[in-house]
Amino acid sequence: MSARDALIASATGLVRRRGVAGTGLSALLEDSGVARRTVYLNFPGGKEELIAEATREAGQALTAVIRSAGDDDPAQAIQAFIDQWKAALDESQLEAGCPIVAAVLGRVDAPAAAQAAAEAFDDWQTVVADRLVGAGVVPDTARSLAALTIASIEGAIIIALASQSPDPLDHVGRHLIETIKLHLPG
Numbered sequence: 001m002s003a004r005d006a007l008i009a010s011a012t013g014l015v016r017r018r019g020v021a022g023t024g025l026s027a028l029l030e031d032s033g034v035a036r037r038t039v040y041l042n043f044p045g046g047k048e049e050l051i052a053e054a055t056r057e058a059g060q061a062l063t064a065v066i067r068s069a070g071d072d073d074p075a076q077a078i079q080a081f082i083d084q085w086k087a088a089l090d091e092s093q094l095e096a097g098c099p100i101v102a103a104v105l106g107r108v109d110a111p112a113a114a115q116a117a118a119e120a121f122d123d124w125q126t127v128v129a130d131r132l133v134g135a136g137v138v139p140d141t142a143r144s145l146a147a148l149t150i151a152s153i154e155g156a157i158i159i160a161l162a163s164q165s166p167d168p169l170d171h172v173g174r175h176l177i178e179t180i181k182l183h184l185p186g
Contacts, residue, residue: 004042006032011054016096020051020106020113052112055103059120062100066127074131074184075177078149082173085157086166094164098157124150136185145183149176 001009010032014023025047029036043049062084069080088096100117107114125146132142156172 003032003034003038006034007039007042007050008054008057011050012058012099013096015051015054015099015102015106016092019102020109023047023051048110048112051103051106051110052116055099055110055113055116055120058099059116059123063120063123063127066124072131072134074128074135074137075180077128077131078153078176078180079173082153082156082169085153086169089157089160089166089169094161094166097161098154101154101158121150132180132183137183141183145180148179152176 007028010028011023014027014031018027025036025039028039028047028050039050040046043053045052065084066077066081069077069084085098100120103110103113103117125143128146128149129139129142132145133139137145152172153169153176156168159168160166
């Protein structure tokens with residue numbers, strides 16, 4: 001793994017656990033094992049640029065998960081995204097949430113990361129809406145259902161962290177899938 005990749009991985013992990021404000025340069029250096037000079041060689045804008053790039057890459061990775069899940073079945077895709085989050089929460093022992101949400105909440109410290117987060121949310125909604133349209137849902141309804149889906153899953157992740165239980169993801173997933181099936185033709 002390159003030093004740049006190590007920094008991005010460290011930034012993503014720390015932001016998931018501590019938020020943007022709680023992810024200081026010293027913690028990034030310790031976690032990644034790189035020298036301070038390496039940060040500025042790879043990210044001349046320092047922490048803010050690094051957090052923005054980590055947010056972009058995390059958003060793209062999660063977009064790929066949504067895009068690749070469940071073939072043409074939107075319900076399967078949503079369940080796959082929920083399952084991915086349940087696994088991620090389990091792996092972190094319910095201590096690390098979504099880096100995209102953390103980037104939005106860290107807008108004061110990293111405005112470019114918050115913008116990258118907005119783009120990720122838009123990408124996710126587009127992928128879900130396109131999948132729904134492909135399954136026969138009317139485009140306006142598909143866009144609305146996509147917003148409902150992403151907002152519900154992200155909210156469930158936050159509640160899961162707060163309650164220290166993955167149950168909110170199961171509850172939200174079940175009802176999202178029921179709602180989506182109501183809008184599918186046939």
